[in-house]
Amino acid sequence: MQISGAQMVIEALIREGVDTVFGYPGGAIMNVYDEIYKQDKFEHILTRHEQAAIHAAEGYAKASGKVGVAMVTSGPGFTNAVTGLADAYMDSIPLVVISGQVPMSLIGTDAFQEIDAVGISRSCTKHNYLVTSAKDLPRILKEAFYIAASGRPGPVHVDIPKDVTAEIAEFDYDFAVELETYKPTTKGNPRQIKKAMLAIAEAKRPLFYLGGGVINANAAYEVRDLVHKTGIPAVETFMARGTLRYDDELLISMLGMHGSYAANMAMSETDLIIALGARFDDRVTGKLSEFAKHAKVIHVDIDPASISKLVNADFPIVGDVKNVVEEMLRLVDCIKPQKYEPWRETIKNFDALHPLTFHEDSERIKPQWVIKRVGELLGDDANISTDVGQHQMWTAQFYPFTRPRQFISSGGLGTMGFGFPAAMGVKAATPDKISINFTGDGSILMNIQELMTTVEKKLPVINIILNNNFLGMVRQWQTLFYEKRHSETDLSMQPDFVKLAEAFGGIGYRVETKEEFDAALQDAVKQNKVAIIDVVVERFENVLPMVPAGGSLFNMMLLERKEK
C-alpha cells in the first residue's frame, strides 16, 4: 500500500506489537504525532522531558523483556534523549528510539533545531540510521527492532527528516530481516561446552558468577536449575539481582565494590569462575592483577568482545546464555554436588565472619531498614526501581529479590534521575505489580517533573526517598578519601516533598519513625496513587562493605562489629 513515512512509522510499531510509546512532540516529528493522534492501537505516554521518555522505555523494556519504544523531536528533543540512549547502551537494554530531523533540504545548513543526531548517537547506540527516503523506512524500522532485540541487546536510533515522514511510498512489512553482516552466534560450541563441564567436575572450588546477561537472555530459571543440580555456590553482579531467590542456599550475595564479604572472598578463593553473561566490570573486579588469582575462567557471553576483554578466558563460549545453560544441563551428570561440600562450608564461614548487615539505631531510621521493611511488607508483590547512589547499593544488598526483572536500575552508566521514569515504564509494563522507586534526595530532583506524567496517566509509582540531606555516595567518598571535605554535597536546602507531590496531584508523606513509615507505605499502596514517601534517615551512614576504587577485591572496608 502507498502511505506516508509518518503512517509507516505507526504501521511498523503496530506490527511489532508495540502497545506503549513514550515521547515528546516537536516541530520535526509532527507528521508522526499527527498519525499517533489518529490511531488507537497503542498508547502514547507524554513524559515531561525527553530524558524521562527514554528511561521510561528502558524500565518498560527491562520489566517486560520487550523492546522499549520512545519518540522525540530534532535538536534539543534528541540531545535530551542522549543520556537515556547511553544508559541503555551500557546496560544492554533493547530500545528503538525515533527522532525527527529537519527536512533533507535543510540538513547541514544549521537549520532551526538541527543537530547531527546520528553523529552524536553513534557512540552510544548499538546501531543508528538516518532515513533519506520513505521507501527505506519499512526495512530500516524492521531492522531496528531486530537489531535491538537480538544478540547482545541495545538501543537503536532512527533519525527521520520531516520531509521523509511526509513522503508517500510503498509499504510492505511482510519480509524477513536479512543482514549479511550481522549474524549473532546464539548456539555455544558443543565441544567447548563439554570441556567446560569437565573442568567444573574437576574443580574443587568452582563459583557461578552471574551477570545481567542471564536476565536479558531470559535464562534465570535455567540457571537456577543448573546451580541446584551442581550444588555450586553463586555470586550475582548488581545487574543480575533476582536471578536466584534471595533465600537460595547457594546464593552468596552480590559481589564487587559493595558486595558482601563472603561473595568477594569466594571470588578471591575460587579455582574456577563460571561466568554467565557477566563482563568483569571494574566495579566487580577491583584491581585486575589481584582478581581471582587462582582461578581458571569459563566465560559464556553472547558478545565475543566481552570475552577476554579484561580477564583472560580459559574456556570461551560465545552464545546465548539460555542456550548454553540448557546444553550444560544435559551434561550435568558428570558433576557431583557433594564434592563441593567443603567449599560451601568455607563460604558459610566467610558469611558468619562478616555477614551482610547493618547496625540498628534507636534514634533514627537507618536507610537499610527501610529497604528491608519494604521487602517484608511487599516482597514479591513489588517491582523495584532505583536511582543512583547509596540507596541504590543498599537496595541491591538488602531487598529480598525473588525473580528476574524485579530489579530495574542503572548499572553501567549510573544515571541519577533514572529511577522515577523507569518505575513509570515498569508500571506501564506490569500494572499488576506495585512499582517502587527507591531514590535519594539528590536523584529524585533530576526527573521530578514525571510526577505530572504519572499522575496524568495513573501510573502509581511510589517513590521512597532515603533522605539524608546529602549527595550521599559522593559524601561517603569525601568522608573516606578526601578528609571529610564535603565539597558541594550538602543538600540541606530542600523542597517540601510532601507539598511537591501534592502540587502535582500525588500524595506526600514525611516520615521520621518506623511506625510512620509502615503507615505511609500501607496507605500509599491502598490509595494506589503516585506518592512520595520522604523518609528522614541517618545522615552519615556509609555503604559497607566497600572495596576502594582500584583496590583488591579481598581488601574490604567492613562494618565494625558491635559489642553485644
Place this chain on the structure above:
Amino acid sequence: MNENIRRVVSVIVINEASVLSRVTDLFSARGYNIQSLTVAPIPETKYSRLTIVTKGSVRVIEQIVKQLHKLIPVLKVFDHEDFVEKEMALVKFPADERLADIAAICEAYNGKIVNASENAIIAMVADEPQRVTNFLKVTKRYNPKEVVRSGAVALER
C-alpha cells in the same frame, strides 16, 4: 603480552553513508591507535575495503578485531598474519634538482618520475611502507617540497 605490536587489519564494510565514521569513532572512543587508513570500494560489489595499520598490545589488537566485528555494517575483519603490503608515495621536487639522480633512486625503489613541469618534478614510489620511508630519507637531499603517502594496503598471501 603488553608490548605494542604493529598490525595490519583489513575490514570489509557495506559501502554506505557514515560507515567510515563508525570505524574511526570506534578507534577514538576506545583509545585505539590508527597509523594509517585507506579505503576504497571493492569493484562490482556493495562493499568497501578499509586497510588500517594500527599498534597495540596483543589484547588490544584482539579487542580491535572483535569490536570492529560488532559494528553492524562490517562483513569481515582480517588481522593479517602472512601478507603482502604496499604503500605509495608522491614526492614533489624543485625543477632545478638533478632529474637523473632522482630517477635512478626511484628505480631502486620501484618508482619513477611521473610528471615534470617547469616548476617541479613529481616522483612516485610504490613499495613496502618501510622501503617508502627509506626512499623519503634518501631523497631528502633533493629538497622535496611536498610529500604525500597513501597509507598501506595489504592482501593475505
